[in-house]
Amino acid sequence: xxxxxxxxxxxxxxxxxxxxxxxxxxxxxxxxxxxxxxxxxxxxxxxxxxxxxxxxxxxxxxxxxxxxxxxxxxxxxxxxxxxxxxxxxxxxxxxxxxxxxxxxxxxxxxxxxxxxxxxxxxxxxxxxxxxxxxxxxxxxxxxxxxxxxxxxxxxxxxxxxxxxxxxxxxxxxxxxxxxxxxxxxxxxxxxxxxxxxxxxxxxxxxxxxxxxxxxxxxxxxxxxxxxxxxxxxxxxxxx
Amino acid sequence: xxxxxxxxxxxxxxxxxxxxxxxxxxxxxxxxxxxxxxxxxxxxxxxxxxxxxxxxxxxxxxxxxxxxxxxxxxxxxxxxxxxxxxxxxxxxxxxxxxxxxxxxxxxxxxxxxxxxxxxxxxxxxxxxxxxxxxxxxxxxxxxxxxxxxxx
Amino acid sequence: xxxxxxxxxxxxxxxxxxxxxxxxxxxxxxxxxxxxxxxxxxxx
Numbered sequence: 001x002x003x004x005x006x007x008x009x010x011x012x013x014x015x016x017x018x019x020x021x022x023x024x025x026x027x028x029x030x031x032x033x034x035x036x037x038x039x040x041x042x043x044x045x046x047x048x049x050x051x052x053x054x055x056x057x058x059x060x061x062x063x064x065x066x067x068x069x070x071x072x073x074x075x076x077x078x079x080x081x082x083x084x085x086x087x088x089x090x091x092x093x094x095x096x097x098x099x100x101x102x103x104x105x106x107x108x109x110x111x112x113x114x115x116x117x118x119x120x121x122x123x124x125x126x127x128x129x130x131x132x133x134x135x136x137x138x139x140x141x142x143x144x145x146x147x148x149x150x151x152x153x154x155x156x157x158x159x160x161x162x163x164x165x166x167x168x169x170x171x172x173x174x175x176x177x178x179x180x181x182x183x184x185x186x187x188x189x190x191x192x193x194x195x196x197x198x199x200x201x202x203x204x205x206x207x208x209x210x211x212x213x214x215x216x217x218x219x220x221x222x223x224x225x226x227x228x229x230x231x232x233x234x235x236x237x238x239x
Numbered sequence: 240x241x242x243x244x245x246x247x248x249x250x251x252x253x254x255x256x257x258x259x260x261x262x263x264x265x266x267x268x269x270x271x272x273x274x275x276x277x278x279x280x281x282x283x284x285x286x287x288x289x290x291x292x293x294x295x296x297x298x299x300x301x302x303x304x305x306x307x308x309x310x311x312x313x314x315x316x317x318x319x320x321x322x323x324x325x326x327x328x329x330x331x332x333x334x335x336x337x338x339x340x341x342x343x344x345x346x347x348x349x350x351x352x353x354x355x356x357x358x359x360x361x362x363x364x365x366x367x368x369x370x371x372x373x374x375x376x377x378x379x380x381x382x383x384x385x386x387x388x389x390x
Numbered sequence: 391x392x393x394x395x396x397x398x399x400x401x402x403x404x405x406x407x408x409x410x411x412x413x414x415x416x417x418x419x420x421x422x423x424x425x426x427x428x429x430x431x432x433x434x
Contacts, residue, residue: 040401047374048336048364052393055400056368062404082250098411105407109400116393118361119334125278163258167265178269179276180299182344187366197369214408218415225419228426235429335393 010087010227017220028213035210038203055113061208062106065215069099074166077159089155093145094222100138126175127183137165279344282323298355299344329357336362
């Protein structure tokens with residue numbers, strides 16, 4: 001906890017990220033290369049879906065990270081509103097567009113899987129609708145944080161939205177259990193272990209690791225940018 | 240115990256409190272709207288509710304083994320939830336995952352004779368993923384459960 | 391129906407989304423760094 005607290009200082013974070021980013025970027029490239037090889041070459045087709053199962057290797061990790069990203073936004077929102085951490089607002093600004101892209105990739109790849117498998121690009125069932133709502137919450141966060149001339153007011157408004165929207169996360173996760181849906185129930189994160197054969201589960205988990213690393217790299221690069229941007233704004237105002 | 244909470248503490252409790260109230264409100268709304276959020280009705284629910292012939296709704300369940308009968312453009316099959324069944328007639332292209340023993344969701348109306356006329360048929364995929372050889376081996380060893388995990 | 395276009399489409403969507411965001415993020419960081427440098431604020 002103490003080490004995390006140290007990173008709440010923007011200048012310290014910047015020094016930390018400049019040290020860590022090269023290593024993380026290399027790891028991302030490596031794990032992504034292995035993941036793509038496993039997903040596109042090594043893994044077998046599915047007994048029902050055939051080759052189209054390969055769409056899942058992007059779709060499912062994107063969904064996880066879009067949700068984890070929103071949990072991060074909510075945590076940063078709390079850190080800003082309750083503890084006034086100086087880094088929280090900057091990191092939230094950096095992370096919201098990243099989460100939005102992961103949510104969009106999840107929705108679009110899911111749609112491209114649904115057409116050949118279900119027979120439709122889209123239905124308004126509870127899972128698909130709540131996931132679309134997550135994407136809109138991200139867009140709302142981005143818009144709110146830029147809606148005021150005073151950046152701090154925008155940060156606060158966006159933080160409140162992040163905290164309100166966090167209610168949507170359990171709804172997404174359990175939508176397939178609470179209501180019947182067209183979307184299939186959970187295969188990996190469920191009681192009794194995954195119902196995915198290891199030959200298909202392994203590439204899925206490696207791709208999830210790769211996209212998690214990519215998510216972290218993106219957020220760090222963008223947080224550095226936000227810290228520098230705030231310094232630049234401060235310098236301009238001082239003139 | 241200090242008589243006054245620190246501002247941080249107060250803000251934290253305010254946040255926890257508001258989120259609790261909001262969560263309860265959302266849970267309440269979702270419970271009340273439960274019937275509208277459900278995507279399809281099972282044959283048992285259809286038998287209980289008797290939707291009129293004018294009402295369009297979605298029927299979901301498993302395609303009964305051996306029930307699929309193709310006649311040119313027209314397909315007839317039976318949807319089952321392993322308790323009740325509903326016969327379905329559909330004219331059009333079926334999705335690739337449409338198979339006997341697999342989940343299906345049909346949208347349409349229930350005729351007075353109890354036959355469901357589908358305008359749209361969607362295949363429902365289950366949560367099991369495995370290579371074809373594994374599925375074959377499971378079937379041969381008799382460890383295969385048809386419709387396993389279905390509600 | 392052939393599924394190949396859908397599989398390729400999904401990977402293209404991912405490439406455009408993630409790749410595009412990465413390129414945009416790196417360009418934005420470089421631009422800000424350069425502007426800071428112009429003002430003699432580049433911290434080492």
